[in-house]
Amino acid sequence: MSLEKSKIEKSPAESQAEVIVRMFPTDANPAGNVFGGEILKHIDMVAGIVAQRHSQLNAVTVSMDSVNFIKPVFVGNVLKLTARINYVHNSSMEIEVRVEAEDIVTGIKTITGTAFVTFVALDKNGKPIHVPRLSLKTDEDRKKFAEGKIRMEKRLKNRKKSD
Ligand SMILES: CC(C)(COP(=O)(O)OP(=O)(O)OC[C@H]1O[C@@H](n2cnc3c(N)ncnc32)[C@H](O)[C@@H]1OP(=O)(O)O)[C@@H](O)C(=O)NCCC(=O)NCCS
Structure with missing residues (x-):
């Protein structure tokens, strides 16, 4: 780790983010609904805003998990993506994203x-x-932090190194 442990503390509320985006025909899959990969891009983007707001540093995605597409998103829908930071360890940060579609x-x-x-x-x-x-x-912050810690431990257990 490059620097000593940070002495700065920030609350989850300071970095939370919301992104609104309209779905167009170019975002559709061959069946005509919105392509899951398009939604993943927006999930990654809003989570990245939170990670950079919290760290005020360059931050890269290392994993996405528990991605659930619960209901279809339709062309013309307005998507609202909300993201908050749940857990931090040393350099890593778990960000939770919720996606809401509005007709x-x-x-x-x-x-x-x-x-x-x-x-x-x-x-x-x-x-x-x-x-x-x-x-x-x-x-809620304390509950989400405790749950995030458990998830991170599971994630690291299942982590695959390339070497
Ligand atoms: C980010 C990167 C430099 C980390 O390298 P690394 O060799 O895994 O580094 P470390 O083992 O020291 O781990 C660093 C941190 O990442 C965490 N981490 C690494 N892989 C992880 C994974 N799959 N899931 C969750 N956390 C992970 C570690 O737990 C550690 O967290 P901590 O500092 O809070 O304890 C490297 O994984 C990388 O370059 N990945 C590609 C990132 C990228 O290009 N993303 C897509 C475009 S943005």
Whole structure:
């Protein structure tokens, strides 16, 4: 690790992010609904905003898991992606993303997907670097941190190294 453990603390509320995006025909799969890969791109993007807001460093995606496409997303829907940081270790951060689709004609909003994305902050030499610790302000923050820690331990157990 490039630097000593961060003495800075930030709350999850300080980095949370929301992105709104309209789905176009170019986002569709051959069946006419929105392509899952297009939604994954937006999940990665909103999670990346949270990771960089929290760390204020370059941060890269190292894993995406528990990706659930619960309901289909249709061309014309307005997608709202909300993301928050649940857990940090040294350089790694678990970000939770929820995807909601709105039919803007009927006003009906549906949760269509959820995912966990892990980012790692890197220094100027591309080496992992400590990020600010999480200051847990609410019961929800504490619950999500404890659950995130368990998930991260499982993730690392299943982690595959290329060498
Ligand atoms: C990020 C990267 C430099 C880390 O290298 P590494 O050899 O795995 O480094 P380390 O083993 O020291 O791990 C660094 C941190 O990443 C975490 N990590 C690595 N792989 C992980 C995975 N699959 N899931 C969760 N965390 C992971 C480690 O637990 C460690 O966290 P900590 O510092 O909080 O304890 C390397 O994995 C990489 O370059 N990956 C490609 C990233 C990328 O290009 N993403 C897509 C484009 S943004």
